[in-house]
Amino acid sequence: MADARFFSRKGPFSVAEIAALTETTPVNAPDETRVFQDVSPLQNADGDILSFFDNRKYLDAFVNSEAGACFVRPEFVERAPQGMVLFTTKDPYRAYAKAATAFYPFETGNGIISDNAVIDSSAKLGKGVQVDAGAVIGANCEIGDGTIIASNAVIGDGVVIGAGCKVGANASISHSLIGNLCLIYPGARIGQDGFGFAMGPQGHAKVPQLGRVVIGNDVEVGSNSTIDRGAGPDTVIGNGCRIDNLVQIGHNVELGMGCVVVSQVGISGSTRIGNFVVLAGQAGITGHLEIGDGAKVAAQSGVMKNIGPGETVGGSPAVPVMEYHKQTVALSRLIRKKK
Amino acid sequence: MADARFFSRKGPFSVAEIAALTETTPVNAPDETRVFQDVSPLQNADGDILSFFDNRKYLDAFVNSEAGACFVRPEFVERAPQGMVLFTTKDPYRAYAKAATAFYPFETGNGIISDNAVIDSSAKLGKGVQVDAGAVIGANCEIGDGTIIASNAVIGDGVVIGAGCKVGANASISHSLIGNLCLIYPGARIGQDGFGFAMGPQGHAKVPQLGRVVIGNDVEVGSNSTIDRGAGPDTVIGNGCRIDNLVQIGHNVELGMGCVVVSQVGISGSTRIGNFVVLAGQAGITGHLEIGDGAKVAAQSGVMKNIGPGETVGGSPAVPVMEYHKQTVALSRLIRKKK
Amino acid sequence: MADARFFSRKGPFSVAEIAALTETTPVNAPDETRVFQDVSPLQNADGDILSFFDNRKYLDAFVNSEAGACFVRPEFVERAPQGMVLFTTKDPYRAYAKAATAFYPFETGNGIISDNAVIDSSAKLGKGVQVDAGAVIGANCEIGDGTIIASNAVIGDGVVIGAGCKVGANASISHSLIGNLCLIYPGARIGQDGFGFAMGPQGHAKVPQLGRVVIGNDVEVGSNSTIDRGAGPDTVIGNGCRIDNLVQIGHNVELGMGCVVVSQVGISGSTRIGNFVVLAGQAGITGHLEIGDGAKVAAQSGVMKNIGPGETVGGSPAVPVMEYHKQTVALSRLIRKKK
Known part of the structure; x- marks a missing residue:
């Protein structure tokens, strides 16, 4: 559902894969090889989609949802619409966070240093570090593996940044x-x-x-x-x-x-x-x-x-x-x- | 009155032109070809200047103003100083906005793309788009006609911006x-x-x-x-x-x-x-x-x-x-x- | 004490030098040629260090401090630990500000214009002006002696900035x-x-x-x-x-x-x-x-x-x-x- 101009999706993931990565228990899931294509809030979900029900305020949306699958607390299993695959857990929102992250992984450095970045020769950049156009990195900086320094960000002399970070634009x-x-x-x-x-x-x-x-x-x-x-x-x-x-x-x-x-x-x-x-x-x-x-x-x-x-x-x-x-x-x- | 280092003025405009562009009615205006050179608040205005009286709090300033002309609600015509040209309207501040915009038009793109901007080759730029030094425009962006992207602004991949916009510095x-x-x-x-x-x-x-x-x-x-x-x-x-x-x-x-x-x-x-x-x-x-x-x-x-x-x-x-x-x-x- | 990756220290300064530059009176200072190496809050100070006691809330820290010297109001001289050199003044925090500034002077322009700055040819730059990578300076700007324009800062057309200023990154x-x-x-x-x-x-x-x-x-x-x-x-x-x-x-x-x-x-x-x-x-x-x-x-x-x-x-x-x-x-x- 996410706009392909801005987001690129992984997957699909099977019931078994989703249960494993989110540490949840599949219920009403006769076929553990069935796959889901995407994640979405309950209101917009259809049969290929994995959703979550966390806040009681949205019980109606859950009961009437057409989502193919849903993370849910065990006590709500009985309220699920017919045919919905359930993944039970005490913390459905956290499980959703993990599943959504599998479909849409967080960005990590692509290892490309823009020709238009300005990096002091004494700075130490780890493996896979990405530095976008217009970024400036000062003397003696240390930037850890896979970190992204986005466009027009400015990192002053001596700053140390660990691995897997992102410093946003400007x-x-x-x-x-x-x-x-x-x-x-x-x-x-x-x-x-x-x-x-x-x-x-x-x-x-x-x-x-x-x-x-x-x-x-x-x-x-x-x-x-x-x-x-x-x-x-x-x-x-x-x-x-x-x-x-x-x-x-x-x-x-x-x-x-x-x-x-x-x-x-x-x-x-x-x-x-x-x-x-x-x-x-x-x-x-x-x-x-x-x-x-x-x-x-x-x-x-x-x-x-x-x-x-x-x-x-x-x-x-x-x-x-x-x-x-x-x-x-x-x-x-x-x-x-x-x- | 505006500092010429920062503002460049159009005009002058005649009584007839001002009335037309602001949709107001000239009063006490024997000569519709008389021109005005600039706009200003009542306090600083003199004979060549077009001003406005909107907030009753400033009635004294209106009564004593030396402005050559003024946008004013009809009920205040009688309070105007002798010789002041009036443009009557229900909304003097809006009329002033239009007149001031005629003297000082809003910026639109000059069509110059700075050599120091970094624009992805897949981005689509409309006619007259201006991109200033240090601006960064990502992959597959679309920028509408006449839009200005100012210095060191960063436009991420896939962003769509319409026509006649300005994105400010940084x-x-x-x-x-x-x-x-x-x-x-x-x-x-x-x-x-x-x-x-x-x-x-x-x-x-x-x-x-x-x-x-x-x-x-x-x-x-x-x-x-x-x-x-x-x-x-x-x-x-x-x-x-x-x-x-x-x-x-x-x-x-x-x-x-x-x-x-x-x-x-x-x-x-x-x-x-x-x-x-x-x-x-x-x-x-x-x-x-x-x-x-x-x-x-x-x-x-x-x-x-x-x-x-x-x-x-x-x-x-x-x-x-x-x-x-x-x-x-x-x-x-x-x-x-x-x- | 300050991290040498970020700060470079001047000094040392003698009792006589410190008294002169802070306009304070040395007390318990038998040797006016004794030097101090650095400044620090009371808690972290040792014998080579100059500190200050301003807020009564920290009286205990003063009484027990191992700082070699301290700016202090005259009424607290008797409470000082044995052997501590004192500089008496009505405003110990201001004296500390001056001393700390002697050890860690404020940055001034180094006269280097980055090749990666973009400066309009009509801009006038004073002596010693420093312009860092990615900074953009518009037409007809005037920048005073010793001023620093940091990375990716944007100075619009016609702006006037005096001497000894710093405009920060972005x-x-x-x-x-x-x-x-x-x-x-x-x-x-x-x-x-x-x-x-x-x-x-x-x-x-x-x-x-x-x-x-x-x-x-x-x-x-x-x-x-x-x-x-x-x-x-x-x-x-x-x-x-x-x-x-x-x-x-x-x-x-x-x-x-x-x-x-x-x-x-x-x-x-x-x-x-x-x-x-x-x-x-x-x-x-x-x-x-x-x-x-x-x-x-x-x-x-x-x-x-x-x-x-x-x-x-x-x-x-x-x-x-x-x-x-x-x-x-x-x-x-x-x-x-x-x-």
Whole structure:
């Protein structure tokens, strides 16, 4: 279904192949050699197509779907339309992710260095590295095997990027060490000076920013997001973090593993964030705070105090989320009284 | 008045010409051959200059202006200074827009392809297309007549862009179909992967994003704004939309016709927005919502629920705007009592 | 301590040299010829290192530090560890900024014009100007002595940039006059069209934007920030302003001297801001307002009314900050009553 101008499809894959690669259990699958041609959401799927049912909100779509096959939790097997092949799993969306990736594998470097790229002779490029037209790679850079540097991206002197990464078009990276399998989206800015100066009426004196940005493995940094380098210590992004578009991460910030930072969030300097923290859209976090493992921050919240592990907060200034909901209710009652 | 280093002026235009091109009625204009040299706001205008009076707030400036001519609503004719030529119309600002565009026409492609652009041999370029230094155009792209691709912009493989468009410096576009007469400002990011993954403690599994961005005609996308492509369905921007700078539009979002999206707004994935909706600055819209035609969302609002056609909402979480104002008043009364 | 892949250090500097360049007074410094090798925060410093103690929160770190020398306010001299050389001053952070700048001087142009830059023959470049690979400089530009134009930056026709500036990678500038000693960070967008159009159901008619962006001396514009040019008047940024990442500044806005604009702030069109105003992160300022000298706006505030000189406001809609704090307290009391 995907537009062939933009996507090229692998496959088909048989029931047995799909079950193996997604670690799911085929049900209602009399013929394990039957093949499927593509993946698609439930609404648009037909008999050759593999889909998924994850969110109960879409139960109707599932019950009425013409998809040939579907990833589904075991408890929904009975609700499936007649003849649909099922792959049962506790996590249908993850299984779909794996199957879709088999049909549409992620890009890896094709080993072609554009004649129109500008690469310093001291830079070390791994096997299969792809450098597109207009990309600029500075002195002493190290780029790992299979990494792609897209058109007009700029990699500053000394930057180290691991294997299997992609740096998107027009992104720029300086003063940074980046792990393997990272996706840096178009226009992301990584490693520039933090916002550090001594304020005063005679002028604000810039303070040299002497740290780096250190990014782990399997990290995504969204389009036009900005991650400033440390002032002395480093700015650190842990393994597996997902950072959406237009996010600001200030100098010396540390993110643990697996954090999810939604679009337009801002994290001020020197704040330390634990593992698997979720910051919803447009939230703002003041500087020099500690946010515990597994904490969640609601959209548009303004966090001014430390957050303990596992806590969920909302509002501006942010408070525990139950308190925030009560405030919202109290406020709406208040105006009903005033009428 | 405009700095000749940056702007080149056409004209002069006579009273008759101006009336014709702006569809206005000349008043106090004994000599229809009299010409005007330029356009300007009321404060800086002199006898050769054409201005406009639209916002009552500037009545004093109108009454005291030395502008030679002015677009004005009929009811203000009597307030005009002696000798000022008037062009009456219900919409003076729109008339001014047309006149100013006659003096300072929008740029169109000059047909020059820079030797320093990198264009795949399979790309199809229309008549008059201009491609500036450092721009990169991928395989099988189609670029319509008179479109400008500015310096260091990157157009990915297969992208289709209509006629009369401008793609600004350092912008990047992939996986997209764009209509005619669109202005994509510098640094805008269109068509990159949406923020889609199956979360889990063993890591967040990326889900291939198999849709496109489909943009209608006469659309503007502001500087450094980001529009992610769909996950399966497309992300769709209707005809005539105006999107300001630093706006985030998530995957699968649909905007109807003529929407105005002010700077730093964020729209989460799969939300559907009707026609002529206005989203004011820094507003955030949660995912999977429906926003009706003609709805208005106040600045910094946090929209968590559907909005009906024609409704205006404010606050975070957003409520009908009258309720929001009452909440604000109630809150300020509350603290007066507590003193 | 700074990573030698990214930073090269000058020095060492003696007690006498440090005192002279930072205008501080050496204390506990029996040997004025003793040299220090580097700068560092208190926690990581050892005997060869110069540090600073500014924020009382770090008193413990000061008392226990092994730093060889430290900038400190006179009242803390007695708390210093035995043997530490002290440099007393009223503003230790500013002294540190100067010392750190001596060890790690700011970059200035090396006079090399890359063969891969594209520079119009009519552009005038000062002495020592550095233009990196992929940068594009348009017709009639003027670039002052020692200025650096980094890779893939785009400078539009007619733009004037003063001496000692740096324009970062992938930044773009058009329709602008920029002073001396300005730092424009990667991906910043300066001078593009403002968000101006006559709205209407028959379509939104674009209004030509005929002003410029005029930036003073010693201004910083952060990564991926956007400053639109004026509609008729200019957009003006005064001397010494510090603008962080992802900030939006609309057309016709004026900022006075020394303003500090933190990340993700948005300033709507035609608002005039005085001198030494501080706008904290994610604040939004409506258009056509006047913000007085020395005013402060708290993070995430939504400013809808003028602010007098020296006032501090918070909340959305913003109110005087004391009132805002009382509102927050009143709201939290309200829900305690409701339990």
